[in-house]
Amino acid sequence: MHMSDSLVSFAVGTTMAAVSTGAVGYSIRKIKKTDLDNSKIPMMGVMGAFVFAAQMINFTIPGTGSSGHIGGGILLAALLGPYPAFITLTSVLIIQALFFADGGLLALGCNIFNMGFLTCFIAYPFIYRQILKKSVTPKRIALAAILAVVIGLQLGSFSVVVETTASGVTELPFRSLLIWMQPIHLAIGIIEGVITGAVLSFVYKSRKEIIMNSLEKGTQKKISMKRVLVIFAIAAIFIGGFLSYFASSNPDGLEWAIQGITQGSEIVNSSKTHLKAQELQENTAILPHYSFDGEAQDSVLGTSVSGVIGGIVTLVVTIVSGLVIMKIKKNKGNRVVTDK
Amino acid sequence: MVNINHLDVSYSDGHAALKQISFQIKQGETVGIVGSNGAGKSTLLKTMVGILKPKSGSIEIDGQLLSKQNLRVVREKVGVVFQNPEDQLFMSNVYDDIAFGLRNMGMDEKTIEEKITHTLKSLGIERMTNQNSSKLSGGEQRLVAIATVMVMEPSLVLFDEPTSFLDPKTRRKLIKLLKEYTVTKLIATHDLDMALELCDRIIILKEGQVFEQGNAKDLLSNQELMERADLELPFCLQRS
Amino acid sequence: MSSINKSIQQITALEELAHRDTLLNKLAPSVKLIITFIYVITVISFRPLDVSGLVFFASFPVFLMIIGEIPFQVLLSRCMIALPFAFFAGLSNLFLEKNTIFYFGKFGITEGEITFTSLMLKAVLTVMAVLLLVASTSMNDLIYTLISLHIPSILVIQIMMTYRYMSVLLKEASLMYHAYLLRAPKEKSIKLNDMGTFLGQMILRSIDRAERIYHAMQCRGFNGGMEFSKREKLGIKGWITVVVAGSLIIILRVVNINKIL
Numbered sequence: 001m002h003m004s005d006s007l008v009s010f011a012v013g014t015t016m017a018a019v020s021t022g023a024v025g026y027s028i029r030k031i032k033k034t035d036l037d038n039s040k041i042p043m044m045g046v047m048g049a050f051v052f053a054a055q056m057i058n059f060t061i062p063g064t065g066s067s068g069h070i071g072g073g074i075l076l077a078a079l080l081g082p083y084p085a086f087i088t089l090t091s092v093l094i095i096q097a098l099f100f101a102d103g104g105l106l107a108l109g110c111n112i113f114n115m116g117f118l119t120c121f122i123a124y125p126f127i128y129r130q131i132l133k134k135s136v137t138p139k140r141i142a143l144a145a146i147l148a149v150v151i152g153l154q155l156g157s158f159s160v161v162v163e164t165t166a167s168g169v170t171e172l173p174f175r176s177l178l179i180w181m182q183p184i185h186l187a188i189g190i191i192e193g194v195i196t197g198a199v200l201s202f203v204y205k206s207r208k209e210i211i212m213n214s215l216e217k218g219t220q221k222k223i224s225m226k227r228v229l230v231i232f233a234i235a236a237i238f239i240g241g242f243l244s245y246f247a248s249s250n251p252d253g254l255e256w257a258i259q260g261i262t263q264g265s266e267i268v269n270s271s272k273t274h275l276k277a278q279e280l281q282e283n284t285a286i287l288p289h290y291s292f293d294g295e296a297q298d299s300v301l302g303t304s305v306s307g308v309i310g311g312i313v314t315l316v317v318t319i320v321s322g323l324v325i326m327k328i329k330k331n332k333g334n335r336v337v338t339d340k
Numbered sequence: 341m342v343n344i345n346h347l348d349v350s351y352s353d354g355h356a357a358l359k360q361i362s363f364q365i366k367q368g369e370t371v372g373i374v375g376s377n378g379a380g381k382s383t384l385l386k387t388m389v390g391i392l393k394p395k396s397g398s399i400e401i402d403g404q405l406l407s408k409q410n411l412r413v414v415r416e417k418v419g420v421v422f423q424n425p426e427d428q429l430f431m432s433n434v435y436d437d438i439a440f441g442l443r444n445m446g447m448d449e450k451t452i453e454e455k456i457t458h459t460l461k462s463l464g465i466e467r468m469t470n471q472n473s474s475k476l477s478g479g480e481q482r483l484v485a486i487a488t489v490m491v492m493e494p495s496l497v498l499f500d501e502p503t504s505f506l507d508p509k510t511r512r513k514l515i516k517l518l519k520e521y522t523v524t525k526l527i528a529t530h531d532l533d534m535a536l537e538l539c540d541r542i543i544i545l546k547e548g549q550v551f552e553q554g555n556a557k558d559l560l561s562n563q564e565l566m567e568r569a570d571l572e573l574p575f576c577l578q579r580s
Numbered sequence: 581m582s583s584i585n586k587s588i589q590q591i592t593a594l595e596e597l598a599h600r601d602t603l604l605n606k607l608a609p610s611v612k613l614i615i616t617f618i619y620v621i622t623v624i625s626f627r628p629l630d631v632s633g634l635v636f637f638a639s640f641p642v643f644l645m646i647i648g649e650i651p652f653q654v655l656l657s658r659c660m661i662a663l664p665f666a667f668f669a670g671l672s673n674l675f676l677e678k679n680t681i682f683y684f685g686k687f688g689i690t691e692g693e694i695t696f697t698s699l700m701l702k703a704v705l706t707v708m709a710v711l712l713l714v715a716s717t718s719m720n721d722l723i724y725t726l727i728s729l730h731i732p733s734i735l736v737i738q739i740m741m742t743y744r745y746m747s748v749l750l751k752e753a754s755l756m757y758h759a760y761l762l763r764a765p766k767e768k769s770i771k772l773n774d775m776g777t778f779l780g781q782m783i784l785r786s787i788d789r790a791e792r793i794y795h796a797m798q799c800r801g802f803n804g805g806m807e808f809s810k811r812e813k814l815g816i817k818g819w820i821t822v823v824v825a826g827s828l829i830i831i832l833r834v835v836n837i838n839k840i841l
Contacts, residue, residue, distance in 0.1 A: 319646065
């Protein structure tokens with residue numbers, strides 16, 4: 001479920017980062033305003049750690065012999081309320097990206113949206129809380145949890161598919177990717193949902209107040225929740241639309257910016273440098289076009305071979321210079337020792 | 341220094357945890373609270389710093405009557421070393437953990453640094469300043485936990501099982517350290533040998549009530565009394 | 581089971597690397613964070629067909645690995661965790677883009693093979709970059725960096741506390757897991773039926789722990805805010821490093837070294 005940096009394009013990564021940053025900012029404001037209860041702060045931290053620990057516990061999936069683990073979005077939302085849960089999940093995802101190579105820096109926005117936003121602000125309020133609106137019993141909690149987890153995961157994996165296709169890194173068409181991803185996550189969702197349901201009804205049976213407190217607190221904020229969703233939907237459409245237009249008319253943002261810079265210098269400089277700039281521009285991307293006619297093949301072959309050789313040469317140079325630096329450093333260290 | 345009068349505390353389910361507790365502690369005294377599991381030791385400590393609210397009775401510490409209004413004032417005067425240092429050390433390094441309380445008191449960073457350096461030196465753990473507390477051993481964590489309290493210069497320190505989880509050698513070091521730390525201390529413990537060594541007086545709790553209080557040596561060596569309190573004699577007195 | 585111990589080991593392994601005294605560790609954390617971002621974004625900005633440009637970018641992690649004295653295997657094994665998804669996503673390119681673009685000697689190279697290679701390279705390079713950052717920067721320094729970059733303190737506190745209690749709870753979970761398996765010797769892992777109770781117990785313990793932590797905080801005057809040590813901001817030296825390294829990365833992206841060589 002975690003998207004890695006290599007799967008997102010610059011445009012998609014930054015768009016989702018903007019959306020998620022907005023959601024994080026809003027949640028923080030919300031927590032500061034409404035959750036005056038300071039005990040939430042250590043609670044969130046420890047529950048974040050709990051999600052890690054819980055993910056490490058493998059269980060046997062009956063009939064298959066394989067094992068799985070839980071994700072934790074709905075679980076956190078049911079225990080802490082949506083805003084604290086979202087912030088907790090965000091910090092969990094940041095730690096996963098940094099320390100476990102799960103996800104990446106640029107993909108962080110996507111992951112926070114797919115796994116945090118969609119569960120805490122869509123699946124939790126519209127599924128989990130709706131089901132528990134009338135009455136709360138262990139069975140209803142289990143049902144609510146299963147449905148919320150399944151739908152949350154479906155939304156999340158759909159979002160992964162959309163983000164991946166929009167990024168254009170894989171050639172797999174939208175439809176096949178969808179057909180591949182959704183059923184897998186349906187299966188994962190059902191199992192995770194059953195466990196989340198069992199955990200929550202256990203907590204309800206032994207410490208009722210924990211489940212009830214976050215449910216009651218949630219209801220007071222119902223109106224603002226809708227507003228948040230509308231704001232974010234508009235923001236996402238606006239930013240997404242703008243950036244994808246920007247991305248489609250220009251191969252990618254950075255390239256476009258670079259082009260801007262080189263063209264800017266063109267005006268000032270003479271025509272000779274203009275040509276050079278253009279040449280430079282063409283070299284920016286090797287294999288700039290998708291199809292090559294026979295004539296171009298030679299030159300492409302040339303650049304590619306030299307590219308590989310160049311890469312190796314650079315690598316060797318860096319390794320040597322690195323080793324030289326280390327040697328100098330070590331010698332310095334030795335000198336200090338001998339001086340003493 | 342401490343004056344507790346007819347203290348009644350109940351759990352949220354209405355079950356009485358402490359019943360009619362009364363005792364005094366004089367300035368500079370070291371007092372032990374002993375009693376079997378569930379006798380109410382931890383509850384008493386929690387009530388003394390306002391984590392739990394008493395149903396009735398009064399707690400007076402250093403001239404301040406504990407109430408909702410002066411909770412902050414009382415908490416600045418009373419330090420608590422909790423049973424598990426893992427609960428007490430929650431920041432990303434030892435320095436920030438020790439600075440936490442001082443910063444909440446509104447002290448400036450320069451004074452804070454001076455105080456921390458001084459405290460760490462007096463405990464002999466300066467080298468740990470920038471370490472992550474999860475990397476420290478149990479004994480080291482305990483020392484840092486004590487440092488977080490010591491640095492705030494409280495006039496009364498409550499210890500909850502200070503020798504738990506410690507190996508014999510570290511325990512010995514800790515006892516020595518507590519002996520040298522001349523502040524009014526209230527120590528809740530199962531470690532009766534330590535109580536015998538450190539405490540001037542002890543209070544024996546049984547089923548939420550003060551069962552007996554008095555001179556540490558007299559009470560702890562009284563086999564018949566200890567048995568009635570569901571306790572045993574300290575090891576060092578058992579064979580003699 | 582082994583996964584619990586493994587992840588505890590992973591955390592400690594990176595921590596230990598981060599606490600050494602190498603040239604890379606000495607660099608200001610905020611400098612490293614900014615440069616890592618520039619690097620990752622630049623790597624991602626390469627078009628799917630542009631592999632040869634990407635090759636040059638492998639020099640950065642290799643160079644940093646040397647001056648950071650970071651064992652190669654540690655990073656490589658971490659990379660492996662991140663690769664499968666990129667691998668499967670990229671696999672489709674191999675089958676769907678069959679048209680040959682050029683010949684390398686006798687071998688025809690298809691478009692798909694190039695985009696697949698580029699995807700995998702990107703995956704390795706971006707993961708390497710982040711791991712290098714973490715392997716040379718302690719959590720402590722990372723926390724201060726986030727604060728100095730004006731990341732809201734609530735989020736930073738969450739990251740800090742989650743990281744702090746991660747290993748504590750993992751140890752606890754590991755004990756409970758062992759206790760379970762010792763009483764259920766026939767099971768390989770926890771039965772699905774018991775999972776609710778097992779995790780539920782873990783939650784209750786965690787909640788109790790959070791309460792105790794809160795009490796400890798209260799006793800030292802906690803009232804919602806948390807302050808951190810003030811560390812020096814990105815000085816002139818830091819900015820120079822950022823600008824030099826940043827422009828080096830960008831120049832390498834813009835200028836085609838192949839033509840120069």
